[in-house]
Amino acid sequence: MDELTKLIKKEIKRQFRSVRQFSMYIGVPQSTIVTALQKGIGGTSFETIMKICEVLDIKLVAGDTPVFMDGENRALLERYSRLDEEGRRAVRAVAAIELLRVADPDAFADLGKKLDAAAAGPSAE
Numbered sequence: 001m002d003e004l005t006k007l008i009k010k011e012i013k014r015q016f017r018s019v020r021q022f023s024m025y026i027g028v029p030q031s032t033i034v035t036a037l038q039k040g041i042g043g044t045s046f047e048t049i050m051k052i053c054e055v056l057d058i059k060l061v062a063g064d065t066p067v068f069m070d071g072e073n074r075a076l077l078e079r080y081s082r083l084d085e086e087g088r089r090a091v092r093a094v095a096a097i098e099l100l101r102v103a104d105p106d107a108f109a110d111l112g113k114k115l116d117a118a119a120a121g122p123s124a125e
Contacts, residue, residue, distance in 0.1 A: 004060070005041045011056040012037075026055050 012033075016022040019037070023030040028048055036044040041052075053060060059069045080091060101108040 002040050002042065004058075005037060007058060008041060008052060008056060009037050011058065015056060022055075026051055028052070 012019060012022045016025065019033050020030055023033050028051065032044070032048060033052070036048070036052075041049055044052075052058075057069055080088065083091065097108075100111070
C-alpha cells in the first residue's frame with residue numbers, strides 16, 4: 001500500500017472514526033472510499049483525491065511523502081524556517097537520531113551504550 005493511502009486511512013480513522021462518517025461528511029460514496037483504501041488511492045479520480053486530502057488537511061508536494069499538516073506541524077515548520085543554519089543542522093541531527101530510534105530500537109540501544117561508554121572516558125585497566 002502506498003504512503004498516501006496509508007496516511008489517508010490513518011487520518012480517516014483518527015478524525016472521523018469510520019469510513020461511513022467520513023464519506024457522509026465529504027459527500028463521496030462510501031464504496032468509492034472503501035475501494036480507494038483497499039486498492040490504493042492511485043486509481044481514484046484526481047478530484048476525489050484532492051477533496052479527501054483537503055478535508056483531512058493532507059498537503060501533497062510533488063515527489064515527497066504526503067504530510068498531515070495540522071496546526072502543530074505548521075507551527076513546527078514555521079519555527080524551523082526562522083532558525084539559522086546552525087539551528088537547522090541541530091534539528092536535522094535530532095530528527096535523524098529519533099528516526100533511528102523509531103526504525104531500529106536495537107541499533108538505537110547499541111548507539112546509546114557506545115555514547116555512554118565514550119562519555120565515561122577511557123577505562124582504567
